Amino acid sequence: MERTFEALYPGATSAERAFETRFIEFEERAPCELGPAVITPFEVRHGSGAPAYALRVQYGERLIAYSGDTEWTDNLIAVADSADLFVCECNFFDREVPGHLDYRTLAAHRNELTCRRLVITHMQDDMLARVGEADVEAASDGAVFTL
Template identity: 55%
Template structure:
């Protein structure tokens, strides 16, 4: 079985804690190249890692906060003006994605959403618990708990015989058990160490549920300064910008 490579292009929170870039993961599989989330700093991360932007066929979005979709207008602008993209791009995520994306594009660059691009942009709004084929990738969203104006998702993606799962932003919910089940890699947010707040998951709560998450490998991400200061004492594997995992 051929290797699937998972790169943390950005592993940070919305406020740049620890100098980390906002959420963006790049997956390179034999049959596909795609991003999971595309925070506002994504273009910096992609260029830092030397990733071919034109080879990216799809962007999968968990929810519609700026640190998870804010890089898409820049990605599209770069594709039009710099990378000279000609191949189609699929952007898939929760209901409300198309409107929120158009609004974001026009706030950042007025008129951008109406520009006739050299390449096709296809927006797919995903339904929860319904597998959807995006090229060679099957994506199944699960609703989680994170107030963002439209339904927030955790995502389970299958490609080339591997299953990748990501919590998105959420407080603890039983949905995560289904998302992580038998995944080769489960990436999960851990915003604070032990402080419990609405809409986010803390490390202590995650650790208490670890045995329920029957995944092969668990890596935590989206960490605040509080969480980053405790990394020397934690037992779970954690993300860093530029970290690559071979599956």
């Protein structure tokens, strides 16, 4: 891993860090404890060649779900299930692009997502220009969410 990291970012492995770097290999739907948090990965469809995962992060009584980059997959239903907050990528308004969600597809499946709050992110210019037409909360730079 260090050789790959060094090849991509020369000098990065010798840089002094204020934090420890650990690599943990996920297994789909297998909860992983990291300190007080429990992270559960769900495979999604991004098509980058590497495994892509959505994550459920349980911290005490709170649960945050994150889609990561993905096109629609029914795994998102399980990811969002009963989450206090589901942060979901939404690249485009109504243009289908492999590996990414569009608002039209997300809206068609909205009733299947049982999260308490849905916030879209990772919006391209197309989606940003039409975000006012969407019946969903959109993230913005510097936004703070209280659960």
